[in-house]
Amino acid sequence: MADEAPFQFLHNEVLQYIYKSAENGETDNGRNIAKLENMGFRVGQGLMERLTKDTARFKDELDIMKFVCKDFWTCVFKKQIDNLRTNHQGIYVLQDNKFRLLSQLSAGKQYLEQAPKYLAFTCGLVRGALSNLGVKSIVTAEVSVMPACKFQIMIQKM
Amino acid sequence: MADEAPFQFLHNEVLQYIYKSAENGETDNGRNIAKLENMGFRVGQGLMERLTKDTARFKDELDIMKFVCKDFWTCVFKKQIDNLRTNHQGIYVLQDNKFRLLSQLSAGKQYLEQAPKYLAFTCGLVRGALSNLGVKSIVTAEVSVMPACKFQIMIQKM
Structure with a gap:
């Protein structure tokens, strides 16, 4: 019914809290983004x-990605990656x-400014999840047409 | 499987973030508790x-409480109040x-100090949930034997 709602509402509160408690205002946006990213990282790892815990070992990188798209995404967002x-x-x-x-x-044009946060x-979250499986990555995101969204993962070879 | 986990991990991050970002240290504990309580209030309301949204009107106060114990608690914690x-x-x-x-x-004795946060x-969360239904209350909690916990709700008559 509204299974993803508690997480969603809490995420929204975190967002507002971090932005409100930042004292340097607008110029601090990068730092706020970094804080949110770090928080996601630790949640993703955990x-x-x-x-x-009870999963068989993954065959390869693609196998890991499929797990992220299905099991991991469903756990957090109650749907799979499309x-x-x-x-x-x-x-x-x-x-x-x-x-x-x-x-x-809202789906208005101001989302272009707001989306990154x-x-x-x-x-x-994705970077932390992969890191827990020994995969180092850089993850970025972009909104294509609201509310569709693309996450790009670049694997960092060790 | 681990349906409550995303919410639980995020809650834990929020806790750590609020306590880490408080600069006045120990003496600020009351303020941190208040911040967490307020955050919960807004999440509960939402x-x-x-x-x-699609529920019939509640008969009385007890009917509301039963809804909190069953539907609301299950939505957030994936179990009912016992x-x-x-x-x-x-x-x-x-x-x-x-x-x-x-x-x-941990179930050690230090939980007595840590539990309030x-x-x-x-x-x-409970106060906000009730407030959304027009019920004003004071909510306190205590740990009996870990991890069992009691929430006491005192209705404030208008």
Whole structure:
């Protein structure tokens, strides 16, 4: 029914809290984004740890990505990623056609400015989840048409 | 499987963030508790709003409490309240025998000091949920035997 709602509402509170408590105002945006990303990172690590407790070892990187798109995404957002693409050279694009954490943002044009702060936590979440499985990555996100959203993962080879 | 985990991990991050970002240290504990309580209040309001969208009107106060114990608690914590008591004069005690947000706290004796910060958000959550239904209350909590926990609700008559 509203299974993803508690997480969504809490995420929204966190966002507001971080932005309100920042004293340097606008210029601090980068720092706020980083805080949200870090918070997501730790949540992602912990969640992946718990989700894979009884899971068989993954075959390869693609197998890990499929797990993120299905099991991990469903655990957090109560739906799967709608589309997964890769160039087979360490870049993966995960598309969510109805990204829950954007649903409180109106579909007007101002979302273009606001979107990054609604996506930062989840970028960290994915990076943390992968990190827990020994995969180092850089994760960025962009809104295509609201509320669709693409997360790009660049694997960092050690 | 781990349906309550995203919320639980995020709650834990919020806790750590608020306590880390408080600069006045120990003496600020009351203010941190208040911040958590307020955050819970807003989440509770929003959640109750969403949960009761298509619900029939409640008969009375007790009917509201039962909804909090069953539907609301299940939405957030993936389990129901184990025991509801009332003195029929505006005091209700909700007991959760395995309160999720305490599960990351060890069962040692130091929990007695730590417990209030793990309970503050949920006190606010209940207060906010009731407030959304027009019921003004004061909510306090205490740990009996870890991880069992009692929430006491005192209805404030207008």
